[in-house]
Amino acid sequence: MKIGELVGAGRTADVFALEGGRVLRRYRGGEDATGEAAVMAYLAEHGYPVPAAWPGAEPGDLVMQRLSGPTMVEALAGGAITAAWAGETLAGLLGRLHAIPARVSDDPGHRVLHLDLHPENVVLTAQGPVVIDWATSEEGPPGLDTAMAALILAQAALTMPAVAVMARAVLAPLLRHLGDTGGTGGIEAEHLALARTRRAANPTLSPDEIGRLDEAVALIAATGRS
Template sequence: MRTGRLLGAGRTADVYELHADEGESGPHGHGGLDAETEAGAPEGAADSDGADRHTGRTGRIEPAGRTEPAGRTEPAGRTEPAGRTERAGRVGGGGAWVLRRYRDGWGDAAAEAEVMEYVRGHGYPVPRVHSASRSEMVLRRLSGPTLLEACAAGQVTPAEVGATLAQLLRTLHTVPPRRRPGARVLHLDLHPENVLLTPHGPQVIDWSNAEEGPPGLDWAVSAMILAQVAVDPTDTRAPMAHATLTSLLAHRPDHTMTHHHLTEASHRRASNPTMSPREIELLAKAEELIRDAPEKAAGL
């Protein structure tokens, strides 16, 4: 297995295309999890706060609420289209694969891969993981823009982006917990750059923050991420983020996100070492924006 060109660099990880050496049948050397033997589920890059791409830009756009649900299963034997400017290496199983490599001791790719394969086994739309170690993960390459890219290009509206995020959160929270009875699997970084619109529906990436807990915390973290952008007067994406946040909050189930969840989400964002001082300064205004949201704000 050879590592090809760098596809994207986020704040904590880099993503590379993979090529099989002559005679190789798959991406070896990244042991820990071999998803090719796992139960089937939908096939599915942004770092939590950066551009961590492993996707192409081809394919039709099908956000939630249009023609296909998030959890649609990919037809057997079908593979993703070519990537942005160059076809990814065909490494084992007839598919295109990429390597995600954490830098400087960040992350736990093996633990992240286990969560991804667990939710995938319950029908949730995530990329197929081939193998993983402590710092590296080999996973299926996807084709399609992020929700943010599609919205910026006018292919979907902010209202549709918010509705898609809401659908993905609701669907995720129907997955039974792995270890904690009464809890749910949480993504804790679900925002428009971590959802790819593939030809087979939205796919969720970057599960490095995933854990089990109350669904309201997941909604609160997604809302805080959007609100931080929405209250930043220097960010050209602010109007888009504000409209997306309004849609997300309008679609959340009643009494899901409490005052406690929002406070905890703000604390977690402030404690995130990848946050800049400027981003941390915006947290108070972001929290205020969410509390003042006209829809379903009584519980906050």
């Protein structure tokens, strides 16, 4: 397998071009990606829009189909889509995901959770939106996934000046299409509290991102009431 140019980089991994319309995502810390590949294969079997994926030569490697199209963030920045469409689409992707039975859990209330679903992790291909980066995927209550999606947007609105206006604009339609319950888009307080705890323990977040979590939770409540 000949590894080509670097085509992308995130907080924990780099993505390299491969021949045959594929890419290699390699964790810098050597985390095991085999479970992620299994989750993506399972979701693909159920018709969920994920890239085709295969385990790489090393545990920290994941070979994936190379997607063609902008991320949702890029499309928003370029004016190709509206914030209203983005929020509705994110809510729809969460709903479709949570309609699929859990892969390994025997708890009837559990589903596959992405836990990092935001506009940078949605690629808009000619065939439709495709969800990428399943590194944080777990199984559990769907409400935790929706709470995490909202909290990530709220944090971006408060701590990432380059996308702050965009994130705030997407948060409102996301909450609206999730269903308004108690002013928080159908997000239960216990799930939002758990999402906050998990974000606070995330080692890839900056001190500013962690320090403004309470403000982010308050922004979700205020946006849901508006």
